Amino acid sequence: MTENPFAAGCAWIEDEYVPISEARIPILDTGFIRSDVTYDVVGTWEGGFFRLDDHMDRFERSWQKLHMNPPVSKTEMVDILTECVRKSGIKNAYVEMIVTRGLAPKGSRDPRLFSNRFYAFAVPYMWICHPENHDEGLHMVIVEDTIRIPSNAVDPTVKNFHWGDLIRSLFEAYERGAQNAILLDAEGNVTEGPGFNIFALVEGELYTPQHGALEGITRRTALDLAEMAGIKTHITTFKTELLFKASELFLTTTAGGIIPITKLNDHVYGNGRMGPTTRQLYDHYWAEHKAGQWVTKIAY
Ligand SMILES: Cc1ncc(COP(=O)(O)O)c(C=O)c1O
Structure with missing residues (x-):
């Protein structure tokens, strides 16, 4: 049997699922160079998301407060998060979703004109303090x-x-x-x-x-x-x-x-x-x- 390339984690970057070790964001994304970004993290435990709707609702309030307009709907985001977990096969996962302001349109620094981006990934559950x-x-x-x-x-x-x-x-x-x-x-x-x-x-x-x-x-x-x-x-x-x-x-x-x-x-x-x-x-x-x-x- 070949090993699952997503076993260590799966990311969604630029409309593609990629193994976590290969996931890269464009260096000019203002999420990275300006911290112009919001994110959320939901856990899965034994193969089930915990309080997924509450995380999605908080995430939506966050991007709205930052005047962002993600390129995918909330329902599509849930599908992408689920697919990241499913592809990885991880049962206890740490699942992160990110909306960035994105890349500047040529010649402008007006944040209203940027195309916002959505990224996501699932990796094994992370502990702030080991059990x-x-x-x-x-x-x-x-x-x-x-x-x-x-x-x-x-x-x-x-x-x-x-x-x-x-x-x-x-x-x-x-x-x-x-x-x-x-x-x-x-x-x-x-x-x-x-x-x-x-x-x-x-x-x-x-x-x-x-x-x-x-x-x-x-x-x-x-x-x-x-x-x-x-x-x-x-x-x-x-x-x-x-x-x-x-x-x-x-x-x-x-x-x-x-x-x-x-x-x-x-x-x-x-x-x-x-x-x-x-x-x-x-x-x-x-x-x-x-x-x-x-x-x-x-x-x-
Ligand atoms: C600054 C900060 N406060 C509180 C929390 C706890 O929030 P939650 O229970 O939704 O994970 C987090 C989560 O990462 C955080 O980053």
Whole structure:
């Protein structure tokens, strides 16, 4: 039997499916040279997309806010994403969709005149923290040298490639002996971290920042699961005190789900392991991936 050339991943570039190692974008695409781009990432688990419609709806809101007009419809995008996964044969996949402003028409820098482009790819699922480390969770710091880029400069609800602040925060975290970072805004409010939203459990109720953060689909899922479990939830202005008053902290992301933060600066939460409420949401989160209202099965 010949090996599947898409086994390591499959991309959709310029109207063609290509093996991931061969996928190339034109160097003049302003998605690359200007970060003039929006994207989304949806996961598949055991051969089914998780909350595909919610990811597609957020993606659509994002390109609309950037005044973009993708060359394919939302339905065609779903077909392309499905085909990328199907061709690769990957059951647990990380599936990214991208709309860029595209290439400049000759002699113009007017962003209204560009032909926007659509790209997509599916690769094996990526973990922000490997599953064998989920119980011990992540050690983080609140970074001091970098603030989250202001929301009135780059809208954080539009998933974007302006990762300069997020990457810089990681270097400070590593220097301080931590594994990851939480960023504040200019007013000292907690926002998010490099690729994840933040939750605090305070006196049995869940809090997550309202401002300066992506409206994560995993955040939405954690809120939904908490409400199902009868836990009160709050999307609020979020000061650092809440982080230190909390009995449990966790992050949420498509790249790994619900993951405990067991140490923040010098403060250790509980016994330094995943706390009971985080565990309850974590178990329910993965149970929902196997079947249920949010799963769209793929016919391989
Ligand atoms: C900056 C940022 N915040 C939050 C998230 C979490 O969003 P989601 O749960 O939709 O993956 C991401 C996802 O990559 C992100 O890039």
